[in-house]
Amino acid sequence: MEAAQTDDVLYAGELEIRPGDGLVLAAGRALPLSVREFGLLVALVRRSGRIVSRSELYTLVWASELRDGDRSIDVYVHKLRVKLETALPAWAFIHTHVGFGYRFSPEASHVFHNSTTPR
Amino acid sequence: MEAAQTDDVLYAGELEIRPGDGLVLAAGRALPLSVREFGLLVALVRRSGRIVSRSELYTLVWASELRDGDRSIDVYVHKLRVKLETALPAWAFIHTHVGFGYRFSPEASHVFHNSTTPR
DNA sequence: AGGGCTCGTTCACCGCTCGTTCACAACCGT
DNA sequence: ACGGTTGTGAACGAGCGGTGAACGAGCCCT
Numbered sequence: 001m002e003a004a005q006t007d008d009v010l011y012a013g014e015l016e017i018r019p020g021d022g023l024v025l026a027a028g029r030a031l032p033l034s035v036r037e038f039g040l041l042v043a044l045v046r047r048s049g050r051i052v053s054r055s056e057l058y059t060l061v062w063a064s065e066l067r068d069g070d071r072s073i074d075v076y077v078h079k080l081r082v083k084l085e086t087a088l089p090a091w092a093f094i095h096t097h098v099g100f101g102y103r104f105s106p107e108a109s110h111v112f113h114n115s116t117t118p119r
Numbered sequence: 120m121e122a123a124q125t126d127d128v129l130y131a132g133e134l135e136i137r138p139g140d141g142l143v144l145a146a147g148r149a150l151p152l153s154v155r156e157f158g159l160l161v162a163l164v165r166r167s168g169r170i171v172s173r174s175e176l177y178t179l180v181w182a183s184e185l186r187d188g189d190r191s192i193d194v195y196v197h198k199l200r201v202k203l204e205t206a207l208p209a210w211a212f213i214h215t216h217v218g219f220g221y222r223f224s225p226e227a228s229h230v231f232h233n234s235t236t237p238r
Numbered sequence: 239a240g241g242g243c244t245c246g247t248t249c250a251c252c253g254c255t256c257g258t259t260c261a262c263a264a265c266c267g268t
Numbered sequence: 269a270c271g272g273t274t275g276t277g278a279a280c281g282a283g284c285g286g287t288g289a290a291c292g293a294g295c296c297c298t
Binding site for chain 1 (some may be wrong): 137
């Protein structure tokens with residue numbers, strides 16, 4: 001993997017990531033991630049703003065060739081999204097580019113549900 | 120295709136295009152394009168200012184011979200125009216040259232709608 | 239050792255996007 | 269006005285990506 005990039009700290013909106021420590025803070029609170037989730041997040045954040053192909057992500061995080069038909073990346077992007085969305089509902093971080101890959105970029109999510117008041 | 124021209128960056132007015140990443144920024148914001156749309160845009164921009172025939176565009180983007188009666192190019196030019204116009208209403212990028220093909224060139228569009236006030 | 243976790247992987251299902259084609263309207267040059 | 273060219277909306281099938289669930293391997297605890 002690539003986490004061995006010493007102990008810099010990455011910031012992205014309300015997120016703070018410490019690759020060296022395997023630690024993610026969301027708005028100051030620790031966000032528990034599994035090894036794969038963490039690796040994927042770091043890989044994406046290190047390439048913020050750019051589109052990263054599944055194949056590249058797999059190489060970076062899984063350290064091997066993406067076999068075709070393998071959906072691991074999709075599944076883990078989903079898991080990451082759920083956790084990030086739970087921690088920071090007002091932000092969208094991981095964006096899909098159909099046919100290309102995923103792009104990390106903190107953007108305000110278009111949420112204006114009053115749904116929490118179902119009458 | 121030709122996108123494999125490494126990681127140069129193309130600029131055209133408010134547009135920034137990264138052929139290597141499959142990414143287009145319109146006034147700084149990511150503009151999501153399909154694979155075909157993206158390929159077509161890159162091909163046109165790489166030939167900015169010149170008229171490009173449908174046949175040449177097809178060869179560049181679809182990597183095969185344009186069969187006659189095939190309207191794919193027209194359809195995709197339209198899709199591209201819609202997306203570009205939505206993102207940057209003040210600019211016209213793709214110009215038709217009847218009988219010859221299309222020409223890419225960022226030009227101010229003549230827009231002066233007050234339409235948003237339908238009374 | 240056994241039971242209850244979490245984790246990573248895989249599968250199945252399904253909605254949605256993409257690329258292609260068609261039909262018709264609008265437009266162009268002559 | 270005419271024939272050819274281009275614009276545009278819609279329909280279609282194929283494939284991509286989102287998502288819930290099942291499964292087995294490793295862990296920790298007692």
